Amino acid sequence: MIHRYSKKGINFLLDTNSGSVHVLDDAAYQLAGLIDETMSEECPQQLFDKLSNIPEDELRTAYQELYALKQAGQLFADDDYIDVSRYIPTDAPVKALCLHVAHDCNLRCNYCFASTGDFGTGRRIMPPEVAKKAIDFVIARSGARKNIELDFFGGEPLMAWDTVVQTVDYARKRGAETGKHFRFTITTNGLLLDAEKIDYINENMDNVVLSLDGRAQVNDRFRKTVNGTGSYDIILPKFQQLAANRGEKDYYLRGTFTKENLDFANDVEHIADLGFSSLSVEPVSAEDGCGYELTEADLPAIFAEYDRLTDIMLERKKQGKGFTFFHFMVDLNQGPCVVKRLRGCGAGYEYVAVTPDGDIYPCHQFVGKEGFCQGNVLAGTFDLDIAQRFASMNIYTREKCRDCWAKFYCSGGCSAANYNANQNMDEPYALGCEMERKRLECAIYLKAAETIAEDL
Numbered sequence: 001m002i003h004r005y006s007k008k009g010i011n012f013l014l015d016t017n018s019g020s021v022h023v024l025d026d027a028a029y030q031l032a033g034l035i036d037e038t039m040s041e042e043c044p045q046q047l048f049d050k051l052s053n054i055p056e057d058e059l060r061t062a063y064q065e066l067y068a069l070k071q072a073g074q075l076f077a078d079d080d081y082i083d084v085s086r087y088i089p090t091d092a093p094v095k096a097l098c099l100h101v102a103h104d105c106n107l108r109c110n111y112c113f114a115s116t117g118d119f120g121t122g123r124r125i126m127p128p129e130v131a132k133k134a135i136d137f138v139i140a141r142s143g144a145r146k147n148i149e150l151d152f153f154g155g156e157p158l159m160a161w162d163t164v165v166q167t168v169d170y171a172r173k174r175g176a177e178t179g180k181h182f183r184f185t186i187t188t189n190g191l192l193l194d195a196e197k198i199d200y201i202n203e204n205m206d207n208v209v210l211s212l213d214g215r216a217q218v219n220d221r222f223r224k225t226v227n228g229t230g231s232y233d234i235i236l237p238k239f240q241q242l243a244a245n246r247g248e249k250d251y252y253l254r255g256t257f258t259k260e261n262l263d264f265a266n267d268v269e270h271i272a273d274l275g276f277s278s279l280s281v282e283p284v285s286a287e288d289g290c291g292y293e294l295t296e297a298d299l300p301a302i303f304a305e306y307d308r309l310t311d312i313m314l315e316r317k318k319q320g321k322g323f324t325f326f327h328f329m330v331d332l333n334q335g336p337c338v339v340k341r342l343r344g345c346g347a348g349y350e351y352v353a354v355t356p357d358g359d360i361y362p363c364h365q366f367v368g369k370e371g372f373c374q375g376n377v378l379a380g381t382f383d384l385d386i387a388q389r390f391a392s393m394n395i396y397t398r399e400k401c402r403d404c405w406a407k408f409y410c411s412g413g414c415s416a417a418n419y420n421a422n423q424n425m426d427e428p429y430a431l432g433c434e435m436e437r438k439r440l441e442c443a444i445y446l447k448a449a450e451t452i453a454e455d456l
Contacts, residue, residue, distance in 0.1 A: 002076065003405035004032055007307075007445045010452075014444070015069075016405045018077035021332055022069065023448055027054045028062040037076035041067060081342060081408075082396055091384075092391060093143035096346065098353035098364050099134055101126040101163045102155035106191050107231060110222045111258060111284050111292065117155040119355075119368040125159065126356035128166040133377040134354045135171050139178050141382070148175075151185040153353070153364055158192035168204055185209065187254075190235035191225070198242045206250065210239045213255040214267020214281060221260060222292075236274065243276055252326060255281040258292040262301045265309040272316065272323045280326030283435055285417065294431060303438050310442045314449055330409065330443040341395075344411030348374070348390025362390055365416035390415065398426050406437050 001016040011029035013022040024032065030051055043063035051059055069075035103124050105117025117123065135150075142148055150171060152164050164186070171182040186201060187209040201208055212235065213219040220230025243251060253276045257264035264281050271279050283302070286293035294302070309325070316322050345351060348362030355367055358378040366372040375381035395401040395412045413428050413436065421429040 001079075001403070001405060002032065004029065005441055007310075007441065008449070010445060010448055012441075012444060012448070013075075014405060015075050015077055016408065017079045017081070018074050019332070019408065020069070020074040020077075021444060021448075022074070025062070027051075027058050028066060030054065031059065031062050032066060035063075035066065037070075039067060039070060039076075081338060091388075092346070092350050093145050094138055094141035094350060094352060095145050095147070096149035096151070096351040097134060097138045098151045098153050098351070099126070099131060099167065100153050100155065100353060100355045100364065100367065101131065101157045101160035101167070103356050104159055105154060105156040105189070106159065106226060107156070107189050108224050108226055108228075110224075111256060111286055111290075113285055113365060114155065114367075121355070121368050124356045126163050128163050128170075130354075130356060130358045130378065131163050131167040132170045133358060135167065135174055137354075137360075137377040137380075137382075139174060139180055142180065146179060147181050147183065149183050149185070149351075151187065153187050156189055156192070157186055158188050158197065161192070161197070165200070183207075187211070189223070189231065190238050191231065193235070193238040193242065195241075198238070198245060202242065202246050202249065208242065208246070208249075208251040210242070210251065210253045211255070212236070212239060212253055212271065213257070214261065214264065215270045218261045218267055219255075222256075222258070240275060250278070252278040252280060252324075254279070254326070256284050257281050258284040258286070259294060259298060260292050262298060262305060265305050265312060268309060268325065269312055269316075272321070276323070278324045278326075282327065283432070285420065296431060296434075299431075299434055302435060306438050306442050310446055310449075313446060317450065327439045328443040328446055330440065330447065332444070332447055341408045341411055343391070343394040344413070344415075347415055349387040362386070363416060365414075365420075369419075393425060398428060400428050404433070404437075406433075406440050409440050410436050 003014040003016065005012050006029065011024040011026065013024050013029070013032050014020070031047065034047055034050060043060055047063070048056055048059060066075060103118045103121060108116050138148055157164055168184060174180070175182050183206040184204060185207040186205050189211045213223060216230065216232040219232045223231045225231055239253065253271055255267060255271065257267065261267060268279065268281050283294055284292065313322065313325065313328070351363060352374065353361045353364045353367055354377055355361070358376045360374040360376060360382060361367045361372055362374065372386065374383045374386045393412065393415065395407045398412050401407045401412050413432055415425040417429040417432050418427055419425050
C-alpha cells in the first residue's frame, strides 16, 4: 500500500507497511501513480505511452529507482504486522492512571465534554483516601513494570489541591517501598494558580498541560468563569510565569478550535507570540446541532488552515522563533513499538481513569458512560473482560482501518471518539480520520522542508 501527495513543490511517496517516506522528482511521482506491487524489472512500453510528456531516458531512470526501492523492501512492502496482531497479549499490566481528583470546575466552558466538569454525575472532590487506594491499585496491577504515569485531571484538579499534594507524597513513599517510579502530570485551567502552586508544580510535575484556546476573544467565547466573564486576562500571566520558571521540564499549552474559529492558525501563532514554545490547538468534540460542531463542510477550511500553519511554522523557524505543535509531531526514523502502532493508547487495559468515588473507567472520555465501569479501587475490583475487550482492538479488527495509509500512525484512532460518533468503538470517527490524515501530510512535509533547508 502506498500514498502519494504533493505539497509546495515537494512530491511525497509513502510506503505504508515499511514506513518508508520518499521525496520524488516529477517524473518518478507521475510514474508512481501508475505502478503497483506487480512491477517488473523493465519499464513496460505502456508506461512510456501514457507518460509521453516525459523523455524516455528520464522515465526509464525513474522506473529503475522505484524498482530498486521495491527490491529493498521500501515500496509495496508486505504487511508483516497482521500476523503480529494475532499474538498481542491482552493481559498487559496497568502502567498509567488518570486520577479525577475533582469532578468540579471553576470554569463553565460551553464545549466541555465533561459536562462543565462533573461528567454528569454531580460535583465532588476526591478524598485523599480514594487517591491512595488508586495508587495501591496501579502498583498492584503494574506487574514488573517500574515506571508508572499518573495524570491529575478533572474537572479542575487545583480545586483538590490537598489531595494532589497528599497523593504525590504517598505515591513516592509507596514507589520507594515497591521499586516503582511515578511520573506526574497535571492539567489545569490556571484560575487557581499562585506563586506557591507554580513552584510546587514545577518542582514535582514531570509534565503540565495548560488550557488556553488562543486569542482573547476566541478563548473567552467559550472558556468563561462561573460568573460568565472571560478567563483570558486572569490565566495568561500565570501561565507565562509557570512556563518561564519551568526550565527544561515538559509542558504544553493546549487549546480547542471550533466552527467559530476556523482561522485557528492565528490562535496558534498568537500563543507562540506570547512566549510558549510547546503547544496544540485541537478540534472540538461536540454533539451535532450544538452550533459550534465541526462538520464535513468545514474540512476544506480546516485543511487550508493546517496548510497555512505549516507555512507559519517554517517561516518562524527561519526567524529563530520556532515552536512545537503537538499534532505535527511525527517520528519517521523509529516511531513507537509495533504493538503501539497496532492498537494505540492502551485505554482500558494499560491506562485507566479513576473517579472521585473510586470507580474505574477505560479513560477520562468514558467516565460516566453506561457499560464501561471496570470496577472500583475501594472495592478492589477490576473487570478483566472489559480490559480484554479494549486490548483486543487493533487496526485489523477495525475494518475501515485496514486499507488506510495512515493506520500505523494513528493506530486506529481514539476509541472514545469512535464510540461518541458511532456508538461503536470499531467504527472509526470519519471526520477525525480526515483531519488526522491531513495533519500527517503536513507533519511529513515539515520534516522534509526543514531537512532540505538544512542541506542548502
